[in-house]
Amino acid sequence: MSDSKEMGKQQLGPLGHLGLGxxxxxxxxxxxxxxxxxxxxxxxxxxxxxxxxxxxxxxxxxxxxxxxxxxxxxxxLCRPCPWDWTLFQESCYFFSVAQKTWNDSATACQNVGAQLVVIKSDEEQKFLQQTSKKRGYTWMGLIDLHKESTWHWVDGSPLTLSFMKYWNEGEPNNLGEEDCAEFRGEGWNDTKCDNQKFWICKKPKTSCPGE
Known part of the structure; x- marks a missing residue:
């Protein structure tokens, strides 16, 4: 699927927020x-x-x-997630307000001790899809760069059959070497990795005293 005109980069911080780090x-x-x-x-x-x-x-x-x-x-004073992250179940999520390529997005997450988001449950998928739909096309940590049509997450785990239902109709179609996955509309889409997208980082929440 071809992309519509991508928005230009915003001159923001390394994670795409307005200097609140x-x-x-x-x-x-x-x-x-x-x-x-x-x-x-x-x-x-x-x-x-x-x-x-x-x-x-x-x-x-x-x-x-x-x-x-x-x-x-x-x-x-203890917070399970940093101030500009969102808590959902047992994980913290950072939703960028800037756009980067897939590789740059993955690096931005690694720089803060996180990963480009890896989806582990249907509940998590629903939460991320709804949030991304409001923001725009958004990278997830899913690629088939190493072997065409063999999709795996950035943590090395393969894409299971139970998650194949989340691809949009006709996707993934590898139209023009599309090796990276994004949230688009009501589901997932494969697209070129050098396109500019929003992104989501994920890391475990911090345990606070008394938990």
Whole structure:
């Protein structure tokens, strides 16, 4: 299937967002400083505990309560996904706002410890298809570059028969060496890998305290 006119590249960050990548790090540094100051204050209080047994027990209980409250506050800072990623089930997804070739999209995902999205379930497929339909033609981590008509994911796993139903009618047709798969409309399409598309990165969510 031939592509309509592709949009030009936007001058955005390496993952295709408007320079928000530094926000989480800045917040983490800020909260680390606050945590350190509060911890220092609590330690100072501990060393100033009176020698009287009754007062000592009361002061220790107060310090314990303060530490418990502080830990609860720090735990709330934990996020399963980075600020500009979306959580779905047990994974985090980054939906780009810029467009790149398939290879450049795969590299952009690798640079942040992720992969161009590999679909593992029908529920995940439905979620990604609906989101991509709203945004435009979008790369996934599926190719047949090594052997024509033998499709496999970027993690090395083969495309199973249960997922073949997601190809659009008449696809894949390899019209003009189309070796990379994209989300298009209601399903999947094979297209030329050097076309410019949006892309989706995927990586496991982070486990937070108490989970």
């Amino acid at each position: 530094h926000v989480p790090l800045a917040l983490q540094v800020f909260f680390l400083i606050v945590f350190s100051v509060l911890l220092l204050v609590i330690v100072v209080k501990v060393f100033k505990i009176p020698s009287s047994p009754g007062q000592e027990q009361s002061s220790q209980e107060k310090v314990y309560q303060e530490l418990t409250q502080l830990k609860a506050g720090v735990d709330r």
